[in-house]
Amino acid sequence: MVQYITTPWRTRSCLFQVRDALYPSPTSPLSPEELSSARREAIARVSIWAQRGNCPHLVESTALLSAAILNDVPGNEPWGVRAAYASSFSRFVTGLLDSHQTSKRKISMYALAKTLELPATYVELRHQATHEELPSLQKLRGAARKALEWIWERYWADLLLVPEGREEKDEQEWVRRVVVEGDREDWRVVEEEARIRGEEKVMSALMDVQQGEAARDSAVLLRTVRLSRRMISEDGDKEEAELGGKTLEEVRRELDTVRERLDQEKSQEATRAELESMESSDDQTKGWARWEGPWIPTPIGTVRY
Structure with missing residues (x-):
């Protein structure tokens, strides 16, 4: 039986366009303003993918962390910038570790992080951002950039562009x-x-x-x-x-x-x-069916023809 893999992107080339925009090459000829505009477009596209469903967690996390970095500009309220960093980073760590909870007994986040080669400091920072006072802006900035590097090495770097039809x-x-x-x-x-x-x-x-x-x-x-x-x-x-x-x-x-x-x-x-097909066929030939027309009350004992 053929198994179909549903992805929120139309083709793999769309996924690679997003990757190139979120991780621009150091030798890119684009200006900083053009690079920021391309990243914002990529983030908006990932947002659409997330609404469609089946969007990989690391793709969504890349967009959220990149959005927090783009929001970190002079003039924005430092508290809001810290909150954006903290929420995106916490969602990255929590979603990644929870997706690997496969056993019936819940495994600690530190044990899962060790299995995935995720630094233990990420779990500590996630706990601090969730349950304690928000970490400093300097610490959150460094954590977001390191998280993007980790995602690149574990996900984006190994993706291969598949030509259509091959x-x-x-x-x-x-x-x-x-x-x-x-x-x-x-x-x-x-x-x-x-x-x-x-x-x-x-x-x-x-x-x-x-x-x-x-x-x-x-x-x-x-x-x-x-x-x-x-x-x-x-x-x-x-x-x-x-x-x-x-x-x-x-x-x-x-x-x-x-x-x-x-x-x-x-x-x-x-x-x-085959069984589902047979059941569907039986449903079409059953003796009872839902009345499609308008309901007309009839006294008991009266037969309608």
């Missing part, structure tokens, strides 16, 4: 670079980028690699199963730690299990779609 080919090339050439070291970044590209496409490309390069190279096979486990597991670190003691044959059997699991999920989705 999405499927690009997924295969990306998987081949990751598992065959091994050009990615941070597997959390790999996992996040894989989810952005689409889990089904990435898993399909992984199976193609398994039948090709992975069948001849044990290192490629290990990287293939590592990425597969991170895609299907909620706790990538635990799964990765358990991978080291497995033999090559066990890894191959595990990949076959992953493939069977994917085939089973596709079969279940097809069955579910």
Whole structure:
């Protein structure tokens, strides 16, 4: 069954236009006024995306932090500037950590921050801005710029511009670079980028690699199963730690299990779609239906024809 990924932007080129406006190049020929105008337009576009829904949290946080920086100009009330910085930064940290609360027992923010390689000072500043007196303007300015740098390194820098009509080919090339050439070291970044590209496409490309390069190279096979486990597991670190003691044959059997699991999920989705279609057909042929015309009261015992 085909899975559709809904994004608030029409094409990926729109997303990259926003990225280039929010993170302008140091060698940009535009004047400071033109750069500020471009950033404001990008922020307004992200605001529209947020209203449409399915806008990634880091994209929204980039726009909010950039808006707070643009609001930090001479003449504005310092208290209002501090409040804008504090609210945007707190929303960035809270939304990021809450989105990774996957277990039934709530994990502390410091533990989640450590897992995501988010500095603990961000959690402390978020707590101070929420529950205590607002931090100083100097501290908030530095925190906002460092947060934008963190978002760039963890999200924007690894996005690839996909030419129109070449999405499927690009997924295969990306998987081949990751598992065959091994050009990615941070597997959390790999996992996040894989989810952005689409889990089904990435898993399909992984199976193609398994039948090709992975069948001849044990290192490629290990990287293939590592990425597969991170895609299907909620706790990538635990799964990765358990991978080291497995033999090559066990890894191959595990990949076959992953493939069977994917085939089973596709079969279940097809069955579910067929049942929904049958239920819809039954609804159209049922004996009782909602009366569409105006209501006319009729005494009991009177039959209307």
